[in-house]
Amino acid sequence: MTLTTPVVEITNLKKTYMLGKVPVEALREVNLKVERGEFLSILGPSGSGKSTLLNLIGALDKPTSGKLLIDGVDVSKLNDNQLTEIRLKIGFVFQFFNLIPRLSAKDNVELAMSIAGMSKVERTKNTEQLLETVGLKDRMNHKPAELSGGQQQRVAIARALANKPRFLLMDEPTGNIDSKTAHEVIELIKKLNAEGVTIIMVTHDQNLAKEAKRTIQVFDGVIESDMVN
Amino acid sequence: MRTRDIFSYSFSAIKLRKLRAGLTTLGVIIGIAAIVALLSISQGLQTTITNQLEQGLAADTLIVSVSTGGAFGGASGGTGGGGFGGGSSGASSGFKLYLNYTEEIKGLSPDIEAAFATVQQSGYLQDGDRVRAISGGISGVDFAEYANIYSTTFVAANGTIPLNPSNNDIVVGARVHDPRSNGTIFVNVNDEVTVIWTNATQLPFTNQTYTAHVAAVLPKIGSFGIGGPSDTGVYVPISQAQSFFGTDEASAIIVKLTNSDNATITNVSKLITDHFSNQVNVISATAVLSLLTTIFSTLTLFLGGIAAISLLVAGIGIMNIMIVSLIERTREIGILKAVGMKSRTVLSIFLCESVIIGLIGAVIGIVLGWGLANIVAVLFSGGGPFGGGGGLAITPILTPEVGLLALGFGVGVSVIFALYPAWRASKLKPVDALRYV
Numbered sequence: 001m002t003l004t005t006p007v008v009e010i011t012n013l014k015k016t017y018m019l020g021k022v023p024v025e026a027l028r029e030v031n032l033k034v035e036r037g038e039f040l041s042i043l044g045p046s047g048s049g050k051s052t053l054l055n056l057i058g059a060l061d062k063p064t065s066g067k068l069l070i071d072g073v074d075v076s077k078l079n080d081n082q083l084t085e086i087r088l089k090i091g092f093v094f095q096f097f098n099l100i101p102r103l104s105a106k107d108n109v110e111l112a113m114s115i116a117g118m119s120k121v122e123r124t125k126n127t128e129q130l131l132e133t134v135g136l137k138d139r140m141n142h143k144p145a146e147l148s149g150g151q152q153q154r155v156a157i158a159r160a161l162a163n164k165p166r167f168l169l170m171d172e173p174t175g176n177i178d179s180k181t182a183h184e185v186i187e188l189i190k191k192l193n194a195e196g197v198t199i200i201m202v203t204h205d206q207n208l209a210k211e212a213k214r215t216i217q218v219f220d221g222v223i224e225s226d227m228v229n
Numbered sequence: 230m231r232t233r234d235i236f237s238y239s240f241s242a243i244k245l246r247k248l249r250a251g252l253t254t255l256g257v258i259i260g261i262a263a264i265v266a267l268l269s270i271s272q273g274l275q276t277t278i279t280n281q282l283e284q285g286l287a288a289d290t291l292i293v294s295v296s297t298g299g300a301f302g303g304a305s306g307g308t309g310g311g312g313f314g315g316g317s318s319g320a321s322s323g324f325k326l327y328l329n330y331t332e333e334i335k336g337l338s339p340d341i342e343a344a345f346a347t348v349q350q351s352g353y354l355q356d357g358d359r360v361r362a363i364s365g366g367i368s369g370v371d372f373a374e375y376a377n378i379y380s381t382t383f384v385a386a387n388g389t390i391p392l393n394p395s396n397n398d399i400v401v402g403a404r405v406h407d408p409r410s411n412g413t414i415f416v417n418v419n420d421e422v423t424v425i426w427t428n429a430t431q432l433p434f435t436n437q438t439y440t441a442h443v444a445a446v447l448p449k450i451g452s453f454g455i456g457g458p459s460d461t462g463v464y465v466p467i468s469q470a471q472s473f474f475g476t477d478e479a480s481a482i483i484v485k486l487t488n489s490d491n492a493t494i495t496n497v498s499k500l501i502t503d504h505f506s507n508q509v510n511v512i513s514a515t516a517v518l519s520l521l522t523t524i525f526s527t528l529t530l531f532l533g534g535i536a537a538i539s540l541l542v543a544g545i546g547i548m549n550i551m552i553v554s555l556i557e558r559t560r561e562i563g564i565l566k567a568v569g570m571k572s573r574t575v576l577s578i579f580l581c582e583s584v585i586i587g588l589i590g591a592v593i594g595i596v597l598g599w600g601l602a603n604i605v606a607v608l609f610s611g612g613g614p615f616g617g618g619g620g621l622a623i624t625p626i627l628t629p630e631v632g633l634l635a636l637g638f639g640v641g642v643s644v645i646f647a648l649y650p651a652w653r654a655s656k657l658k659p660v661d662a663l664r665y666v
């Protein structure tokens with residue numbers, strides 16, 4: 001990969017869901033290019049297609065038509081298995097944390113590494129480092145239920161970073177935590193981007209949105225505006 | 230994902246739902262325990278019976294009796310069974326096996342060394358004021374010839390077997406001497422006893438009696454003896470039987486061969502049946518053993534089949550649990566796939582859980598089944614409360630084959646019934662799974 005390869009390159013992307021026999025055009029025609037190191041925020045009203053776009057960039061779903069290059073690879077041509085493999089290169093942070101309840105913070109992060117086939121020794125080392133980065137080293141043996149919303153979201157971010165992803169996708173990372181705890185998550189995201197991590201996020205949170213260096217507005221399945229702050 | 234990590238992930242999932250996993254495992258345990266218990270008891274029983282038969286049965290003898298349609302005809306009955314080819318009453322064709330046919334039989338083949346007749350009736354023995362039915366029957370035999378053929382079993386444990394007996398000499402089986410095998414003696418050597426036979430051949434029935442002298446007690450032989458002596462039998466000289474029972478018909482004619490080759494046995498058997506125009510049965514040790522083997526393999530298959538059904542039920546239980554677990558864990562599967570877990574790995578995790586359940590269930594089941602088989606064996610063997618007349622000592626046998634079979638079955642059933650849920654789990658799409666609340 002050369003330095004100039006964009007991490008994400010989207011041309012004429014369409015996504016249509018079928019609700020029974022009724023087609024729902026979630027994304028109508030999207031063109032977007034994200035370079036390494038960017039901090040991008042996606043805004044737009046509810047139902048405009050933000051999550052749909054993020055899921056496609058995260059290789060969780062396949063586009064109906066159009067071209068979607070992730071790290072130079074055309075995702076629309078991949079089968080389910082290859083799609084899964086691409087996901088190892090992507091860090092995804094969900095609105096509802098989506099940690100595995102029976103596993104401790106440490107094990108949740110480690111699981112992502114073991115899925116990638118990392119050895120136990122390496123896993124242990126990297127996990128401790130990551131939890132240190134997100135400021136939760138002293139809580140690493142706690143289960144999700146024993147952590148606050150902000151702490152859970154930081155564990156989720158650590159997990160997303162587990163396999164050194166090309167970029168971090170976040171769907172409303174502060175959407176389910178109060179503004180006070182949201183602060184620690186915002187600080188962490190800022191810090192990660194400062195360290196060079198590419199971040200693409202969907203957010204309604206003004207405090208978080210204003211930190212992004214670039215903002216795009218999605219409206220009814222198309223990008224209405226694309227501004228550098 | 231590494232195999233070890235898959236395994237430990239599956240294990241952590243099972244551990245979380247201990248009660249449910251335990252109940253699922255219980256299904257496997259019961260199925261496997263049933264299989265192991267039934268098979269090891271039936272194998273033990275087979276070995277016991279076969280051994281006893283081989284002991285009480287000379288391989289180089291044939292037993293000729295009147296054909297009654299079945300091989301096991303006769304009046305004597307009971308597990309004490311010296312009674313194969315017993316009483317003469319069952320003949321429907323009117324054909325009678327007379328005592329003096331022994332001479333004809335002897336002349337049929339040079340492979341025949343000796344032939345002698347036995348006369349058997351059911352009757353009672355009275356010693357003082359105690360009377361007992363003789364379940365093994367009262368048999369008239371030539372003491373010398375009988376002792377010659379059954380040289381290990383028709384020997385005296387007490388007293389002596391007279392080779393030239395006087396008419397009132399009798400020899401009794403070990404359980405006639407000591408019916409409960411616990412030292413409560415019924416008749417002893419040198420006792421004067423009364424032999425009682427109810428003559429039912431004419432009306433009114435009459436009880437005939439004579440006073441006999443117990444010359445010898447036989448050693449404990451076991452439950453089975455074809456033609457040979459039985460623990461529950463009483464033996465009287467053939468001439469005495471003839472006059473006492475008032476008959477010149479033989480219950481059976483025992484033929485001793487010069488060798489025990491299969492060819493000889495088949496040959497002579499055919500010569501004899503042909504000579505009597507198929508109106509006699511010829512039973513050989515080999516034939517009985519192979520018949521028993523057939524019966525036992527059918528029985529084993531049947532019992533195994535019943536146990537397998539319980540395992541099938543367990544399998545359906547596993548499938549049920551797996552589907553519930555799948556629905557419960559839809560979100561978890563979505564997370565795993567979103568993080569990059571391949572469909573194949575998701576499948577492995579679910580199958581691995583079923584392997585763990587199957588393996589634990591099978592191991593516990595085997596141990597439990599083995600324990601159960603031993604308990605049952607003790608209960609039904611001589612000493613136990615259910616130890617019936619036979620007093621058959623069963624030693625359950627668990628062959629490595631049965632053990633492996635049970636293990637394979639436990640794991641196999643678990644995996645087979647987990648296949649569908651596991652496959653469904655692996656096919657979940659991450660976006661859909663994550664939307665699921």
Ligand SMILES: Nc1ncnc2c1ncn2[C@@H]1O[C@H](COP(=O)(O)OP(=O)(O)OP(=O)(O)O)[C@@H](O)[C@H]1O
Nearest residue numbers: 017018019024026045046047048049050051052053
């Ligand atoms: N799996 C699906 N099946 C059918 N329709 C869907 C599906 N997912 C999304 N949609 C529809 O596509 C449109 C875009 O949905 P999307 O979730 O992307 O919106 P959003 O911008 O993320 O909204 P919000 O801000 O509320 O999260 C909506 O009209 C939604 O109903």
Ligand SMILES: [Mg+2]
Nearest residue numbers: 050051052171
């Ligand atoms: Mg959304």
